[in-house]
Amino acid sequence: MDASGVFFTHHGRDRALVRTRPQLVSLLAFLVALAVLPLVAGDRWVSLGYTMFIMAIAVIGLQVCTGYAGQVNLGQSAFMGVGAYACALFLHLPQMPLLLALVLGGACAAAFGVLFGLTAARIKGFYLALTTIAAQAIFHFLVLNLPAGWLGGAGGLHLDKLGVLGMSLANDRALYWLCLAVLLVMTAGAFGIVRSRHGRSFQAVRDDDVAAGMMGINVAATKVRAFLVAAFYAGIAGGLWAIALRHVSVEQFTLFNSIWMIAMMIVGGLGSIVGALVGTFLIQMAREGVVSLGPSLVEIFPAAGQGLVFAGMNVLLGTVIVLFLLFEPKGVMHRVNIAKRSYRLWPFPY
């Protein structure tokens, strides 16, 4: 709902992403604040920042697949791994521009994702989620069992110092800006996808796939497309991950990580791109909080030991997911929208 006194005379204006001047101003101010953050904040915050951006890209992809198209995807982490490995391999080629390698990595992940999405032609409902578990297992197996010369086996792949567009990526700030730029592009892309014909067919399939099929939507192709988008986003995130850590190994991409991403999506709100960003921010901050509070907790309860911190994080996260599903299934964004609406309508009830 718009603020009082805002009317549009064109359909195009109504559909635009940024529709009013205050929105534009606040968006630009937010982006500038994000961009100058590494100049003022400490190293730890900068590295936390780009980790968050990378995760956010993967979660946006998951949001399109699960939140919009309604396809449960437990393989997002495996898709991310495929992207990371592919990007690292492309970067080993001489004279390979970093951005091209990133996109090619995303494309490889998308191809891997489509492979499992293709089963959607025959499979309905939650069985599709089960093939993504198979994707996870197969990814793990392939990396560990292909000849060690190809993917490095259990040791993983290493990358040398990298640069993009003449800028060295040796320090965290440069990485931060690269990840921020990629996240911006990917977020804009996601908004484009969900507003398009494809996005609307995603939502139709989510709400009722039989009815969607009767309206002339090719349900199986739509599901494949949803997996394609999710895996492409995951692949880009994985490529950035490889670039940021300069080391890729299989244990960075587990089924458990996929579940974390699902948690971020649920907390942010299913069916909302902004929700994916907000959820990633909240969960990563909570994780960071537990990690940094951990040592002092161990001092208070010495019997517990370090393992308790990790365990406590799991309990916290599991509880948060379940509570959100029980009491606020539409996530934080839903609450924010309700608050915004009632603020704009005040003092009238509706």
Add this chain to the structure above:
Amino acid sequence: MSDFLNYTVNGILLGQVYALLSLGFVVIYRASKVFNFAQGELMLLGAYSVWTLSLGMNLPPLLVIPLAFVAALVYGWLIERLFFRRLLGESVFSMVMVTIGLVILIRGVVLVLWGPIERQFPVLLPTMPIIMGEFLLPTNMVVGAAITLVLTVGLWYFFNRTRFGLTLTAVAEDPNIAISAGIPVRRAVTLAWMMGTCIATVGAVILLNGRSLNVLSADVAMAALPVALLAGLESIGGLLLAGAIVGVIQSLVAAYVDPRIGGAASSIVPYVFMVFILVVRPTGLFGWRHIERV
């Protein structure tokens, strides 16, 4: 030749244990249409409660088993009471998402209560293999197969021939209509979760007998997934056949393919097989074909 037969027979036995684990998926699916991703974690809870009772409190095995079942009933009831009762009549999607949340939650609870260290699971069944002619059969697997057989027959009878069992199917089909038809839906769903946790406990005792136990033991439930899908998720009797098929495939691959390629192909074969089943015959061998209406 005798090697081949040995591998086959052992594969069938392994498959029956997988079938036992998949029974947990099936009973919950039959009563609520929910695919329980946390089945392995339920097994973990069962395993750790058995561990605590036997090695932590030094109780005799004859006392451990019934007490472990009581514990299983309690947390099965708790899970239903805390989470799924509130979701009654909500979409299946959110219930499945809750089971994914439970995966993390239960692992966390297990880590908090029992810690991440690896533990020795008590030996409740004899570890000496049974030798019959040329066959070498691990006792726990034989006992497991026997229990699977008994449980399958019992559950098949319960779900297909008793009045209360049939109401569970109605509950899964549409809980709202089931309520208006006078079916005690809450009791039905509670019972399904209690059965799920009890079956998971039985599976833990048989599978982990004398082995090491840590949080990652839960992953074995994912290995049981192909069995449940091949049988068709709704079919109880079909699990025996599906288990045998998957078990034999895995055991033969482990025996003949793994040494050649020097890798764990046997761990991946069930998944590849699962994708294959899903593509060729999504309803499995004995699953129900649903007629959908808008």
